[in-house]
Amino acid sequence: MRFSARAYSRVTFVALVLLCTIVVTGAAVRLSGSGLGCSDWPRCNSQKFIDVSSTHGAIEQVNRLFTGLVAVGVALAVLGSYRLSERRRILVRLSWGLVAGVIGQVVLGGIVVLTDLHPLANQGHFVLSMILVSTATVLWENSKTKAIGEVCSSKPLSPMVHRLAVGVVVGVVGSIFTGTVVTGTGPHAGDEEARRFGFEIESVARVHGSSVLVTLALLLGLIVVVRRRADYWDRLGGALEALLAVGALQATVGYVQYFNDIPAVLVGVHVAGATAMMIAVVRFAHRVFSRPGADAPVPLETR
Numbered sequence: 001m002r003f004s005a006r007a008y009s010r011v012t013f014v015a016l017v018l019l020c021t022i023v024v025t026g027a028a029v030r031l032s033g034s035g036l037g038c039s040d041w042p043r044c045n046s047q048k049f050i051d052v053s054s055t056h057g058a059i060e061q062v063n064r065l066f067t068g069l070v071a072v073g074v075a076l077a078v079l080g081s082y083r084l085s086e087r088r089r090i091l092v093r094l095s096w097g098l099v100a101g102v103i104g105q106v107v108l109g110g111i112v113v114l115t116d117l118h119p120l121a122n123q124g125h126f127v128l129s130m131i132l133v134s135t136a137t138v139l140w141e142n143s144k145t146k147a148i149g150e151v152c153s154s155k156p157l158s159p160m161v162h163r164l165a166v167g168v169v170v171g172v173v174g175s176i177f178t179g180t181v182v183t184g185t186g187p188h189a190g191d192e193e194a195r196r197f198g199f200e201i202e203s204v205a206r207v208h209g210s211s212v213l214v215t216l217a218l219l220l221g222l223i224v225v226v227r228r229r230a231d232y233w234d235r236l237g238g239a240l241e242a243l244l245a246v247g248a249l250q251a252t253v254g255y256v257q258y259f260n261d262i263p264a265v266l267v268g269v270h271v272a273g274a275t276a277m278m279i280a281v282v283r284f285a286h287r288v289f290s291r292p293g294a295d296a297p298v299p300l301e302t303r
Helices: 006-033 055-082 089-114 119-143 159-185 203-226 230-258 264-287
Strands: none
Touching: 006 055, 006 089, 006 119, 055 089, 089 119, 119 159, 119 203, 119 264, 159 203, 159 230, 159 264, 203 230, 230 264
């Protein structure tokens, strides 16, 4: 059976949705205090492999079992990359990257439990999740085009646009990372006895908030520059608008949650927003840094 390009694009989109969903369900485990609802790994506890006899255990177990759906989605992405009517190396490589990332997540998930929710382990778990979401986003973006060059014009962007674009991408990644430090310092550890980073919450929140504001300022500056060129706007406008919308909403949620004693529901929304922000910045970067003709289909005789 062969996959059409459109069918494969749908498969990669489903894989992306599943990877985003497990980020949110993982946050729900922590925010509900269920991080040690299963005290062992890969078993839930020393008596049972699966145990839903307690609320915390059920929440943690559902999140673990959802990993199976993610694995199916990723496996279909790999299979589809080989069964395309025109196989492309970048799709094969990216799909296998998802496999490596999911395996890494399983291992890190075990480390999180076995270290009693150490904040560094939790931080690594989330960072790897963002890498997986980024990889899935690039896979989806590439699956929608016959070649990378179709998403961008052949004319290079100006040095100023490139510098501002790099600043925006670095700023978003830095903001997400500093957000993980705030999370590792704040009250929602996943368990009342879990260790926390020894920082002052006000200090790390100030660093995180400042990085967000600087990033939004760079983004607005980039939009002003890009708007002056119709060809630039055709290439980047949609991605910039999406990035600005998600960034503004994310900043608003962040400040509201901070000044309202960090309620769990808003933290969950903020985690979902960080995931959306990662997708938005990767889609933007894909349009900035992709090069025409970089990904030609593999000829039939080489398969």
